[in-house]
Amino acid sequence: MLRLEKRPQPSQLWMVLSPIIAVFLTMIVGGIMFAILGKPPFEAIKVIFWDPLFNDQFAAYSRPQLLVKAGPLILIAIGLSIGFKAGIWNIGAEGQYIMGAICGAGAGLAFYPSESFLIFPAMVLAGGLGGWAWAMVPAVLKTRFGTNEILVSLMLTYVAQSILISVSSGLLRNPEGMGFPGSRNFKQWDAAFNAELIANTGLHWGVVTALIAVIGAYLLMSRHIMGFNIRLTGEAPRAARFSGVKPARVVFFCLGIAGLLAGAAGLFEVTGPAGQLTGSFNAGYGFTAIIVAFLGRLHPVGILLAGLLMALTYIGGELAQLMLGLPGAAIQLFQGMMLFFLLAADVFTNFRLRFGKKGVA
Amino acid sequence: MNDVLLGLEGLTKAYPGVVANDDVSFDIREGEIHALLGENGAGKSTLVKMIYGLVKPDSGTMTLRGAAFEPAEPRAARAAGVAMVFQHFSLFDALSVAENVALGMENPPKPRDLARQIREVSETYGLPLDPGRTVGTLSAGERQRVEIIRCLLQDPKLLIMDEPTSVLTPQEVEILFETLRKLASEGTAILYISHKLEEIRSLCDHATILRLGKKVATCTPAEASARELAEMMVGASFETPQKADRPLGEVMLDVRGLSLPAPGAFGTPLREISFQVRAGEVLGLGGVAGNGQDELLAALSGERTTGADVIRLRDQPIGNMGPTERRALGVLSGPEERLGHAAAPDMSLVENAVLTGADRMGLLSGGFINWPKSKGFAEDVIRTFDVRTPGSGTAARALSGGNLQKFVIGREVLQSPEVLIVNQPTWGVDAAAAAAIRQALLNLAANGAALVVISQDLDELMEVSDRFGALNEGRLSDLRPVDGLTVEEIGLMMGGAHDMEVAHVDA
Numbered sequence: 045m046l047r048l049e050k051r052p053q054p055s056q057l058w059m060v061l062s063p064i065i066a067v068f069l070t071m072i073v074g075g076i077m078f079a080i081l082g083k084p085p086f087e088a089i090k091v092i093f094w095d096p097l098f099n100d101q102f103a104a105y106s107r108p109q110l111l112v113k114a115g116p117l118i119l120i121a122i123g124l125s126i127g128f129k130a131g132i133w134n135i136g137a138e139g140q141y142i143m144g145a146i147c148g149a150g151a152g153l154a155f156y157p158s159e160s161f162l163i164f165p166a167m168v169l170a171g172g173l174g175g176w177a178w179a180m181v182p183a184v185l186k187t188r189f190g191t192n193e194i195l196v197s198l199m200l201t202y203v204a205q206s207i208l209i210s211v212s213s214g215l216l217r218n219p220e221g222m223g224f225p226g227s228r229n230f231k232q233w234d235a236a237f238n239a240e241l242i243a244n245t246g247l248h249w250g251v252v253t254a255l256i257a258v259i260g261a262y263l264l265m266s267r268h269i270m271g272f273n274i275r276l277t278g279e280a281p282r283a284a285r286f287s288g289v290k291p292a293r294v295v296f297f298c299l300g301i302a303g304l305l306a307g308a309a310g311l312f313e314v315t316g317p318a319g320q321l322t323g324s325f326n327a328g329y330g331f332t333a334i335i336v337a338f339l340g341r342l343h344p345v346g347i348l349l350a351g352l353l354m355a356l357t358y359i360g361g362e363l364a365q366l367m368l369g370l371p372g373a374a375i376q377l378f379q380g381m382m383l384f385f386l387l388a389a390d391v392f393t394n395f396r397l398r399f400g401k402k403g404v405a
Numbered sequence: 406m407n408d409v410l411l412g413l414e415g416l417t418k419a420y421p422g423v424v425a426n427d428d429v430s431f432d433i434r435e436g437e438i439h440a441l442l443g444e445n446g447a448g449k450s451t452l453v454k455m456i457y458g459l460v461k462p463d464s465g466t467m468t469l470r471g472a473a474f475e476p477a478e479p480r481a482a483r484a485a486g487v488a489m490v491f492q493h494f495s496l497f498d499a500l501s502v503a504e505n506v507a508l509g510m511e512n513p514p515k516p517r518d519l520a521r522q523i524r525e526v527s528e529t530y531g532l533p534l535d536p537g538r539t540v541g542t543l544s545a546g547e548r549q550r551v552e553i554i555r556c557l558l559q560d561p562k563l564l565i566m567d568e569p570t571s572v573l574t575p576q577e578v579e580i581l582f583e584t585l586r587k588l589a590s591e592g593t594a595i596l597y598i599s600h601k602l603e604e605i606r607s608l609c610d611h612a613t614i615l616r617l618g619k620k621v622a623t624c625t626p627a628e629a630s631a632r633e634l635a636e637m638m639v640g641a642s643f644e645t646p647q648k649a650d651r652p653l654g655e656v657m658l659d660v661r662g663l664s665l666p667a668p669g670a671f672g673t674p675l676r677e678i679s680f681q682v683r684a685g686e687v688l689g690l691g692g693v694a695g696n697g698q699d700e701l702l703a704a705l706s707g708e709r710t711t712g713a714d715v716i717r718l719r720d721q722p723i724g725n726m727g728p729t730e731r732r733a734l735g736v737l738s739g740p741e742e743r744l745g746h747a748a749a750p751d752m753s754l755v756e757n758a759v760l761t762g763a764d765r766m767g768l769l770s771g772g773f774i775n776w777p778k779s780k781g782f783a784e785d786v787i788r789t790f791d792v793r794t795p796g797s798g799t800a801a802r803a804l805s806g807g808n809l810q811k812f813v814i815g816r817e818v819l820q821s822p823e824v825l826i827v828n829q830p831t832w833g834v835d836a837a838a839a840a841a842i843r844q845a846l847l848n849l850a851a852n853g854a855a856l857v858v859i860s861q862d863l864d865e866l867m868e869v870s871d872r873f874g875a876l877n878e879g880r881l882s883d884l885r886p887v888d889g890l891t892v893e894e895i896g897l898m899m900g901g902a903h904d905m906e907v908a909h910v911d912a
Contacts, residue, residue, distance in 0.1 A: 269763060280752075282746045
């Protein structure tokens with residue numbers, strides 16, 4: 045008989061191995077799924093994972109897209125991972141991302157058409173603060189009234205979405221847009237445009253910020269006492285209180301930093317790749333970042349790699365829809381499978397498989 | 406001579422890396438009280454689990470009244486007439502006594518019949534218990550009665566009791582012994598597991614002593630001295646901690662009228678606790694588990710804060726300070742629960758050293774953790790307190806309970822506290838290591854620290870304390886010098902025998 049036995053300590057090998065195994069299992073099962081849909085499985089896997097980077101025809105367009113898509117995913121996932129380490133489940137990053145974009149864009153548009161070089165930094169700041177403020181709502185409710193941050197942050201995402209639709213067709217609508225919904229296009233306003241820093245790489249300020257966030261989060265979590273307290277809170281809340289950690293401070297810090305980074309990501313997106321605030325500029329990065337955070341083992345370097353991988357499946361997925369006519373839902377299923385298999389493979393980090401009858405120690 | 410009830414022949418059970426039982430043979434006779442004696446890790450638990458069907462022996466045989474006895478699971482053991490009262494109760498707080506009893510039965514009778522049966526058994530054996538009460542409201546002694554009655558309703562031939570007295574006051578212990586003697590006189594055999602020698606000498610007919618998984622001897626405990634039994638158990642003589650004569654200094658810790666509401670539905674409120682501890686003094690606080698020990702430690706460590714003036718350190722109010730600020734001033738503590746409270750299970754020993762040592766040991770610079778220095782501190786603790794671990798990078802939960810206990814106490818002791826509060830400092834630690842921990846505590850006091858030792862082990866408190874007090878339902882008794890204190894007096898301070906009655910032996 046098969047049974048699971050708890051390991052005395054988590055296996056380092058499996059920590060690294062399980063994402064890799066998850067990706068391979070996703071390829072196999074995804075391939076089977078594509079085959080059932082009547083598409084060539086190997087071709088489909090190749091289109092998703094290989095063509096975006098190395099196909100002669102598409103790579104020139106899709107390679108820069110890798111950083112464009114990975115940037116916000118990494119930035120948001122880094123913020124989320126810090127909270128997840130503390131057992132604070134902020135799943136409303138999408139809302140914080142939207143609010144960041146609205147606040148940042150709004151702050152910038154208030155000064156239109158100024159060409160001051162301060163415009164863009166001020167917009168980034170306002171964007172970060174917007175996300176931060178939106179994340180403070182679940183933080184205050186949790187620390188004051190003991191509400192569940194999962195529900196509150198998720199619900200606030202829908203509120204943010206409604207606000208987005210409202211302002212993009214109302215308050216922040218382009219007065220010269222001939223009545224179409226959507227803000228002014230930031231690509232046509234140099235002072236606010238989040239342009240590519242190096243041509244044809246996809247590298248914009250958001251990606252740079254994401255890389256800084258990776259390094260910052262690494263230092264915070266592995267070197268700083270605040271990061272230590274965050275991990276302690278997640279692993280043993282009673283021990284954290286005994287150590288002197290104030291739980292409310294951890295809640296405010298974790299939700300705050302997640303909101304800040306998500307808000308900044310929203311601003312970078314709206315002033316860069318998206319170009320303008322519309323009712324649907326947000327591409328669901330806030331939710332996908334949850335998968336990225338877990339796929340990256342909640343570790344900054346892991347998140348960097350996971351963000352790139354997830355971006356690849358996005359681009360490859362679009363390519364597969366285009367080239368092979370795969371339905372969009374199949375691609376989403378494919379991405380979801382990755383998290384699914386990761387969680388399954390993760391069991392072996394803490395447990396090992398044993399044959400034979402159960403013995404009680 | 407009585408007939409053999411349960412015969413054990415060559416029982417052996419090995420786990421990876423350790424032989425828990427090695428060729429153990431002895432007999433338990435009908436109607437006898439048989440002690441199983443040994444240190445932590447001597448193999449008592451494994452042996453009992455084999456009898457109760459929780460563990461299958463690698464080799465060896467058991468016979469029950471001459472017939473082969475190979476219980477595949479506890480249910481089979483219970484059907485054959487073996488019942489067991491575990492050290493840690495398996496009761497549901499939110500259910501009533503009768504509901505808890507019914508949960509443990511194969512075919513529970515109708516609730517009304519069951520309530521009647523519970524009353525009958527509890528009357529007969531002097532274990533008064535209201536079947537309708539919620540278990541969460543019961544004291545530890547009463548909970549134990551629920552477990553015992555659950556067993557007695559099965560009409561067992563052999564009753565196994567695992568360290569039953571650790572949660573009882575001395576008076577309650579006497580009453581329990583009366584119950585057990587009555588059971589034995591009616592023909593029920595009792596296998597009594599303990600490491601308390603005096604108890605065994607007064608209660609048990611025979612004793613089997615285990616050391617490192619092997620049977621060392623079977624003897625008649627009444628004929629051996631406690632010292633002889635201890636040496637058989639430990640295999641060597643060890644040094645009893647020495648209290649040094651020391652002058653008492655100024656008042657270090659001054660607690661006045663400490664009252665706190667219960668932290669949860671089944672916690673204990675603290676009521677008007679006042680005491681002072683001087684430099685160089687050890688204050689021992691006894692009491693049955695669940696009478697406010699955890700709550701008192703939380704209030705003294707700073708996990709729960711009070712009015713500033715309620716707790717003073719050298720006349721400085723500290724009652725409103727959290728654990729970090731108190732540590733900075735020299736007030737350190739060690740909670741009872743090692744895993745999850747004193748230490749984070751999945752974190753390494755180095756990280757667990759940072760848990761309380763960060764500020765005091767200077768492990769931080771500008772908020773950043775100096776990992777090499779932290780490792781040095783952790784290894785210092787490991788070396789000084791002989792913590793058996795593969796290394797300082799090992800996760801806390803991979804250590805045995807006793808070794809982790811040495812680590813968490815050592816971590817505080819090496820930070821040279823001015824005031825140290827510990828709860829159950831030697832819980833689950835073997836005799837030699839316990840002696841070392843107690844000696845370390847006494848050394849701290851000798852160097853001028855003020856200590857509060859909360860413990861349920863009266864022998865330990867007598868060994869280390871200068872003054873003794875008992876916690877009872879969140880109140881602290883008057884404090885008395887330990888010299889000249891008798892066991893009866895201590896028992897009364899602990900709340901006496903609550904509402905227990907002696908078994909109607911002649912009924």
